[in-house]
Amino acid sequence: MARMKFLCDAERCIExxxxxxACKQEHEVPWxxxxxxxxxxxxxxxxxxxxxVACMHCSDAPCMAVCPVDCxxxxxxxxxxxxxxxxxxxxxxxxxxxFGAPQFPQAGVFGLRGxxxxxxxxxxGPEKDGSPEEFVKYGRxxxxxxxLPACAEMCSTKALLxxxxxxxxDIYRHRVMKRGAKGAEVWGWGAAYGKPEGKPEGKPxxxxxxxxxx
Amino acid sequence: xxxxxxxxxxxxxxxxGACAVVLGxxxxxxxxxxxxxxxxxxxxxxxxxxxxxSPFSAAGLSKGDRVAWETQIKxxxxxxxxxxxTE
Numbered sequence: 001m002a003r004m005k006f007l008c009d010a011e012r013c014i015e016x017x018x019x020x021x022a023c024k025q026e027h028e029v030p031w032x033x034x035x036x037x038x039x040x041x042x043x044x045x046x047x048x049x050x051x052x053v054a055c056m057h058c059s060d061a062p063c064m065a066v067c068p069v070d071c072x073x074x075x076x077x078x079x080x081x082x083x084x085x086x087x088x089x090x091x092x093x094x095x096x097x098x099f100g101a102p103q104f105p106q107a108g109v110f111g112l113r114g115x116x117x118x119x120x121x122x123x124x125g126p127e128k129d130g131s132p133e134e135f136v137k138y139g140r141x142x143x144x145x146x147x148l149p150a151c152a153e154m155c156s157t158k159a160l161l162x163x164x165x166x167x168x169x170d171i172y173r174h175r176v177m178k179r180g181a182k183g184a185e186v187w188g189w190g191a192a193y194g195k196p197e198g199k200p201e202g203k204p205x206x207x208x209x210x211x212x213x214x
Numbered sequence: 215x216x217x218x219x220x221x222x223x224x225x226x227x228x229x230x231g232a233c234a235v236v237l238g239x240x241x242x243x244x245x246x247x248x249x250x251x252x253x254x255x256x257x258x259x260x261x262x263x264x265x266x267x268s269p270f271s272a273a274g275l276s277k278g279d280r281v282a283w284e285t286q287i288k289x290x291x292x293x294x295x296x297x298x299x300t301e
Binding site: 001067069070072077081086127129130144145146147152158161163164168171174175 | 252253261265270271272286287291292
């Protein structure tokens with residue numbers, strides 16, 4: 001099995017924030033901490049794009065490189081996790097991360113800047129898998145239950161894919177081939193899901209009869 | 215001790231002092247910190263398949279059964295591909 005990765009399809013993301021909600025609910029993430037969020041470029045302008053962002057579980061993670069107490073580790077599945085018992089909440093990882101993944105709760109033993117919290121790919125942390133201790137510190141461990149991250153599995157449009165990097169790359173590649181690569185001007189439902197067989201491009205679906213109630 | 219030898223001795227000491235000051239810079243060590251990859255200092259984490267199945271676990275998992283766990287993950291990976299259901 002290859003490394004676990006997230007992949008967000010900007011053509012499909014409809015900015016519903018279902019992934020954010022799923023994450024919040026699954027891990028009971030405290031107020032002020034956003035392990036995942038949806039970023040929209042050119043919001044409100046035709047052609048806008050949204051993308052769901054969280055820890056990307058980098059293969060050469062800058063957070064791991066800068067951590068002064070070496071509290072980060074990478075699992076066999078390529079998930080970047082950290083030990084909150086060791087974290088001193090210094091915030092170096094926050095500066096190093098290009099995605100803004102590390103979050104700092106507003107309450108805790110370090111006062112205003114608590115121990116770092118981030119997306120765990122629903123893989124918990126260095127506590128007994130599925131234990132209450134693990135849940136309190138890191139949230140649910142879905143991976144040990146044979147499940148993928150809640151955000152990806154909950155995504156209604158399947159814009160957010162999560163799992164084995166090779167497999168989700170194949171899924172995405174197949175999807176793009178189905179769409180037909182036409183360039184950046186392609187936007188909307190047809191681009192995201194492909195056009196039905198035999199239907200000419202740009203022709204709207206059957207119109208309801210005049211006077212018909214919707 | 216003659217005046218000449220005193221002058222020579224002072225000149226020698228002054229030369230040595232000047233050399234010490236001038237060459238002192240050559241012995242300066244580098245101020246640039248070299249990065250060294252650290253090692254994880256925290257607790258060890260278990261394998262995701264090395265647990266007793268909980269009521270929330272996917273069906274068919276058992277403690278230590280890596281193959282069953284990987285099969286479950288692969289199935290769920292493919293569940294994200296809706297083309298598998300429509301084609």
